[in-house]
Amino acid sequence: MPTPLILLLYLFALIAGFCGAEPTVHSVKYMVDSQDYADAINLKIATNTLEESNLLLMQQLGTRYQHEYASLARIQYFMDQGQAVCVPNKLKTSERASKYIFSYPVNLYLSHLLYQLATNQALAPEVLTEEGELKSLNSLFTDFPSKTILLPFKRSFGPMLDKQIALLPDVNKLIYQGGDLHESEIEMFIKQRGDFLLTYPATIFANKKSFGDIAIRGYAIANNPKYTVSRIMCADSPATRTHIEQINQALHVLYAQPELLDIHLKWAPPTTHEQIKIYYQQVTQEFRQTLQ
Known part of the structure; x- marks a missing residue:
């Protein structure tokens, strides 16, 4: 029968084996x-x-x-x-x-909103529904043909918005990639590299310190699901x-x-x-x- 000392040594060896595994x-x-x-x-x-x-x-x-x-x-x-x-x-x-x-x-997440800096011209009533929602992304660039929207490389915004984005002229899309996409888009938006940003309200809230005193406005997009x-x-x-x-x-x-x-x-x-x-x-x- 093993002595208590042998059993103790065996236990130590077993523990060491687990720790070193x-x-x-x-x-x-x-x-x-x-x-x-x-x-x-x-x-x-x-x-x-x-x-x-x-x-x-x-x-x-x-x-x-x-x-x-x-x-x-x-x-x-x-x-x-x-x-x-x-x-x-x-x-x-x-x-x-x-x-x-x-x-x-x-x-x-509550669904994406279209954001712009409050210092920029607000969207015209003609491109908004009676509820104040943007009729479509295409109508946006009918109103602002020379403006751009920041879009991450190969990120899906959901079926409805993906279809609208695919129909936008390339000249109106500023595609970016690399790094942390949410931080990149906020930084680019603040620096006005693009005129519009399509993102979640939660992303804006999480980066509120980055905005400081910069005011923004957001528009819901008609027929877009309320959440994703x-x-x-x-x-x-x-x-x-x-x-x-x-x-x-x-x-x-x-x-x-x-x-x-x-x-x-x-x-x-x-x-x-x-x-x-x-x-x-x-x-x-x-x-x-x-x-x-």
């Missing part, structure tokens, strides 16, 4: 085209809804996934090769759904299909708890909280029923 290599890799986002997730320092909600999701999964920064083209290459790659904060469009697989919604949801998007592989199932189970738990909604409210303008609560309940109730 190589970290688990996940079969699924997360890649993002924002270094700031990768740093926030890897260092667990959230500065917006997207980062904090995804940190909460990782916590619920019980597994920490390192996020690797890469260019959008490189990420798409790996995904199109069928590698087990996932990308957070993606809108589910019909084109993407034909190639990739998606989780249930992780983030909900983003998800985890993965290349289709056995590993990612299993991972998506795990994510959906984790979200089912989070939907029933207050933390995820609280995160959405924390990073949104107080004037939008009631709207967010209503839409959040609609979305989460739909997917909670799916898993029952």
